[in-house]
Amino acid sequence: MKTVLLSGVPQSLRTDAWWMDGAPAPQRAGRAREGWQLRCGLLVVLLALGDWLVWQAVPGLSLAVFALALVAAAVAMWRRRVWVLGIGAVAALPLVEVVNPLTVMIAVMGVSGALVLLVGVPRADLWRAALRLWPFGIAQGVVDAGAAFEARGADPAEVRIRRALLGWLMPLGLSGVFALLLIDANPVLLDWLSGLDRLRLPDGVRVMFWAALVPLIWTVLNAPRLRERLIARRRAPRMGPAREGLINPVSIARALVLFNALFAVQTLSDGVFLYAGIGLPEGMNHAEYAHRGAYPLVITALLAGLFGVLSGPWVQARPVLRALLIVFVVQNVGLVLSALFRLDLYVDAYGLTRLRVAAAIWMGLVAGGLALMLWQIVARRGTGWLMGRVAVMAAGVLYAVAFLNTDGLIARHNLAQDRSQSAVYLCRLGEAVIPFIAREPALCPYRPVEVKAPRDWREWGFRNHRTRRSLAAVMQTQAAP
Incomplete structure (x- = not known):
C-alpha cells in the first residue's frame, strides 16, 4: 500500500523529513511530493540568484551573498539547526574582504562544514564527511535525475508525460547546447540572430555555467539525505606497537640518539655564528648564511615531526625513549625559531616579498605544531588529539591570513x-x-x-x-x- 501511495515519488527521493514526520500514510505521500516540488522550486530560485549575482560580474561581495544564500536555503529546506547560518556567515566573511584563492577555499570549507553539521554528522566524522559531501552529492544528483524519469505514477496521463519527457529531454537539451555553441562560433549566423530584437538567446558559456551550478545547488538542498553515506567507513586495522618493522624500539632508540647528536651540532653552529656574533668564513655575510639555511631547516623540522608521529605508539610506554623524543622535539622547536631568525636577518638585508611572508607564516605553524607535539608527549595524548588540534590551529591561521593585506x-x-x-x-x-x-x-x-x-x-x-x-x-x- 505504501508503494502505491508514494509511487509518484522516486524511491531515491523519499526521506523522513520534517514534512513527513508523524503523518499517516496518505498524508506522507502528499507531503513527499511537496518536498520534492519544494527542492525543485528552490533549485530554480538559487540558480536564478547565482546567475544574477555571479555571471559576468567581477567576483566580490556577490560570492559571499551567494555562499550564505546556499546555507540559508538548506536550513529553510530542512528546518533544523538554524545556528549553522552563523558558520556560513563566518566562512563567507573573508570574501567580503577580498576574493582570492584562499578566501574562496575558506568559503567552500565553511559551507561544507555548515552542511555536514546540518546533517548531524558525528563529531569524529566531520572532516571525512566534509570531503565526501560534494562528490557524493553530485553523484546522488545524477541518480535522482534518472529516478525522477523512471518513476511510474498511477495516473495514465502522468505516465505519458514522463515518457514524453524521457524521450525528448536529452535530444532537445543537447541540441540546444550544440545550437548555442555553433551560433556563437558562426559570425554570420550570430549577426543575423542579433538583428532579431525579440530573440534573446543565452550564450553557450552561460548555459554551461548553469549546468555547473545545478549539481552544486542540488547537493546543498539534499545534504541530509546523504548522511549515511557521509559517515560510512571501513574499520582500518589498528597500527600499533605489536607490528614491528623498520620502526621498532631498537631502531627508534638509535635514531633518536643520532638525530639528537646531529641537531646539537646545528644548534651549536647557529649559537656561534648567529647569536654570539663570531665572524663567518671569508666571503660569506650573515644574510647569505641566513638565506641558505632558512628553508632547509623548516623541511628538516617537518620530517622530524613526521618521525615523532610515527614513533609515538612505541615511545609512550618507554620512559627513556620518551625523554629522548622530548629532547628531539625541543631541538626542533629551537631549529624552527632559528629559521625564523635567519629569515628576519635576510628580510632586513633584502626586504620583504610574498614568498618571505608566506615562509614566516609557515614557520610559525610548524613551530606551533611541534609545540603541540611536545605537549602531546608530556601529557601522553594520542595521535588523534594532536592531529585535531594542529588542524584547528592551521585553519585559524589561514582564516586570519585571509584578512592580511600582504x-x-x-x-x-x-x-x-x-x-x-x-x-x-x-x-x-x-x-x-x-x-x-x-x-x-x-x-x-x-x-x-x-x-x-x-x-x-x-x-x-x-x-x-x-x-x-x-x-x-x-x-x-x-x-x-
Whole structure:
C-alpha cells in the first residue's frame, strides 16, 4: 500500500523529513511530493540568484551573498539547526574582504562544514564527511535525475508525460547546447540572430555555467539525505606497537640518539655564528648564511615531526625513549625559531616579498605544531588529539591570513627601510600598493596611479574600498597647497 501511495515519488527521493514526520500514510505521500516540488522550486530560485549575482560580474561581495544564500536555503529546506547560518556567515566573511584563492577555499570549507553539521554528522566524522559531501552529492544528483524519469505514477496521463519527457529531454537539451555553441562560433549566423530584437538567446558559456551550478545547488538542498553515506567507513586495522618493522624500539632508540647528536651540532653552529656574533668564513655575510639555511631547516623540522608521529605508539610506554623524543622535539622547536631568525636577518638585508611572508607564516605553524607535539608527549595524548588540534590551529591561521593585506605590508616595510632595490618588485604587486606608489611617483613611473572602483555592489570588496580611500587621501594631500 505504501508503494502505491508514494509511487509518484522516486524511491531515491523519499526521506523522513520534517514534512513527513508523524503523518499517516496518505498524508506522507502528499507531503513527499511537496518536498520534492519544494527542492525543485528552490533549485530554480538559487540558480536564478547565482546567475544574477555571479555571471559576468567581477567576483566580490556577490560570492559571499551567494555562499550564505546556499546555507540559508538548506536550513529553510530542512528546518533544523538554524545556528549553522552563523558558520556560513563566518566562512563567507573573508570574501567580503577580498576574493582570492584562499578566501574562496575558506568559503567552500565553511559551507561544507555548515552542511555536514546540518546533517548531524558525528563529531569524529566531520572532516571525512566534509570531503565526501560534494562528490557524493553530485553523484546522488545524477541518480535522482534518472529516478525522477523512471518513476511510474498511477495516473495514465502522468505516465505519458514522463515518457514524453524521457524521450525528448536529452535530444532537445543537447541540441540546444550544440545550437548555442555553433551560433556563437558562426559570425554570420550570430549577426543575423542579433538583428532579431525579440530573440534573446543565452550564450553557450552561460548555459554551461548553469549546468555547473545545478549539481552544486542540488547537493546543498539534499545534504541530509546523504548522511549515511557521509559517515560510512571501513574499520582500518589498528597500527600499533605489536607490528614491528623498520620502526621498532631498537631502531627508534638509535635514531633518536643520532638525530639528537646531529641537531646539537646545528644548534651549536647557529649559537656561534648567529647569536654570539663570531665572524663567518671569508666571503660569506650573515644574510647569505641566513638565506641558505632558512628553508632547509623548516623541511628538516617537518620530517622530524613526521618521525615523532610515527614513533609515538612505541615511545609512550618507554620512559627513556620518551625523554629522548622530548629532547628531539625541543631541538626542533629551537631549529624552527632559528629559521625564523635567519629569515628576519635576510628580510632586513633584502626586504620583504610574498614568498618571505608566506615562509614566516609557515614557520610559525610548524613551530606551533611541534609545540603541540611536545605537549602531546608530556601529557601522553594520542595521535588523534594532536592531529585535531594542529588542524584547528592551521585553519585559524589561514582564516586570519585571509584578512592580511600582504601587498600593503610589503610596501610599507620595504619603503620604510628604504629598500630601493625592491622598487621593481613593488611595481609588480597588486592594487594595494598604489597608495604607496602615489606618495613616491618616481618609484613606478610607468604604472597608472589608479584603483578601479566596482561597477555595482556585487563587485564591492572591503580591501578595494580601503585602498581607494587611502589613495584619495594621498591625492588630496598632494593637491593641497
